Amino acid sequence: xxxxxxxxxxxxxxxxxxxxxxxxxxxxxxxxxxxxxxxxxxxxxxxxxxxxxxxxxxxxxxxxxxxxxxxxxxxxxxxxxxxxxxxxxxxxxxxxxxxxxxxxxxxxxxxxxxxxxxxxxxxxxxxxxxxxxxxxxxxxxxxxxxxxxxxxxxxxxxxxxxxxxxxxxxxxxxxxxxxxxxxxxxxxxxxxxxxxxxxxxxxxxxxxxxxxxxxxxxxxxxxxxxxxxxxxxxxxxxxxxxxxxxxxxxxxxxxxxxxxxxxxxxxxxxxxxxxxxxxxxxxxxxxxxxxxxxxxxxxxxxxxxxxxxxxxxxxxxxxxxxxxxxxxxxxxxxxxxxxxxxxxxxxxxxxxxxxxxxxxxxxxxxxxxxxxxxxxxxxxxxxxxxxx
Ligand code: FE2
Numbered sequence: 001x002x003x004x005x006x007x008x009x010x011x012x013x014x015x016x017x018x019x020x021x022x023x024x025x026x027x028x029x030x031x032x033x034x035x036x037x038x039x040x041x042x043x044x045x046x047x048x049x050x051x052x053x054x055x056x057x058x059x060x061x062x063x064x065x066x067x068x069x070x071x072x073x074x075x076x077x078x079x080x081x082x083x084x085x086x087x088x089x090x091x092x093x094x095x096x097x098x099x100x101x102x103x104x105x106x107x108x109x110x111x112x113x114x115x116x117x118x119x120x121x122x123x124x125x126x127x128x129x130x131x132x133x134x135x136x137x138x139x140x141x142x143x144x145x146x147x148x149x150x151x152x153x154x155x156x157x158x159x160x161x162x163x164x165x166x167x168x169x170x171x172x173x174x175x176x177x178x179x180x181x182x183x184x185x186x187x188x189x190x191x192x193x194x195x196x197x198x199x200x201x202x203x204x205x206x207x208x209x210x211x212x213x214x215x216x217x218x219x220x221x222x223x224x225x226x227x228x229x230x231x232x233x234x235x236x237x238x239x240x241x242x243x244x245x246x247x248x249x250x251x252x253x254x255x256x257x258x259x260x261x262x263x264x265x266x267x268x269x270x271x272x273x274x275x276x277x278x279x280x281x282x283x284x285x286x287x288x289x290x291x292x293x294x295x296x297x298x299x300x301x302x303x304x305x306x307x308x309x310x311x312x313x314x315x316x317x318x319x320x321x322x323x324x325x326x327x328x329x330x331x332x333x334x335x336x337x338x339x340x341x342x343x344x345x346x347x348x349x350x351x352x353x354x355x356x357x358x359x360x361x362x363x364x365x366x367x368x369x370x371x372x373x374x375x376x377x378x379x380x381x382x383x384x385x386x387x388x
Contacts, residue, residue, distance in 0.1 A: 006162070015239055019114050020110055028104075029101055034080055044179075047069055051170065057167055060083075071184070072184065082094070097348075098345060098348060100349055101269065106155070107155055111129045111154045115142040121210075122209055125145075130142070140155070141155040147270075184283065185275075188354050189244060199232070199246050206235045212242070218233075223365070227254035228385075231250045255384060260385075278355065281323060292340055294341065313334065333356065
């Protein structure tokens with residue numbers, strides 16, 4: 001770790017939303033063994049160990065590792081596990097859901113203001129605004145409910161000069177990780193899967209609580225195979241800094257992959273996080289070398305179809321195909337995307353790698369369809385496609 005980097009806070013930017021949201025901050029996973037999951041993120045995803053909390057720093061109930069991108073320290077994930085049977089918060093989560101995302105965090109100008117406004121607009125409170133302090137100052141945070149066991153955290157580090165937040169120190173171990181660098185740049189969007197008839201509830205909840213708007217709506221028949229289907233709404237902050245698609249299973253003759261997620265996860269929760277890169281061919285080549293597994297590459301016909309279109313593709317289509325990267329044309333721009341296999345034991349959470357080209361801002365209906373088909377193949381291999 002370079003001296004002087006502070007992992008609290010994101011680069012200042014002029015935001016334009018009524019909630020004072022500056023952008024995504026960290027995402028926290030609750031897992032069975034933080035050290036193992038963090039090591040995978042170091043070796044495979046190319047993130048650095050940058051901060052640690054545990055018994056040595058005064059927390060006798062849990063272990064947390066903060067991981068961050070070496071090229072963009074504001075892209076960070078926190079990985080936590082319980083080390084005693086008494087940590088009900090983490091124990092109950094992992095027992096029910098397996099490893100998964102507990103909370104995503106947005107940095108805000110004023111935690112009290114954002115929280116008060118969210119509650120007034122119908123958000124369910126989890127934690128009222130509070131301060132945590134140490135010799136380096138204090139942070140403020142608060143949280144509201146999301147889905148079955150998730151939270152959205154509001155956080156502010158303006159009065160904190162330490163490494164990350166009180167209770168965290170530099171990692172105690174010198175980690176030597178052999179890997180290819182992946183150049184991950186930040187969170188593009190975070191996707192939730194919800195139960196039948198819950199999509200409208202949760203999209204309205206987020207839109208109202210955070211003064212977001214519905215950006216895209218995929219209705220019945222937009223994303224489907226001969227067997228199954230889903231519907232989806234994308235909600236976003238009005239300045240497009242935060243984007244959150246919400247998927248709901250839709251009736252089909254076999255089990256929708258969203259239903260499979262909900263069954264395996266035991267509830268609604270976060271399905272995937274999309275991570276931005278500015279060179280997807282390089283990033284995916286190196287992620288593959290590091291051992292990250294991706295969904296199957298689309299057939300030749302998919303790339304032949306792309307090659308036949310005139311839209312100013314600047315990448316070498318052979319390299320995109322070699323890496324299994326999806327291309328979706330959108331207006332004058334285009335999206336390049338790829339999806340990993342589920343990273344844990346259950347077929348639940350996975351990552352997406354995304355590069356937006358020439359101003360593309362959407363989600364790629366064509367790629368959404370390709371993703372849906374690719375997951376359904378895996379779902380069939382797991383024996384989770386047919387109804388009992
Ligand atoms: Fe996505």
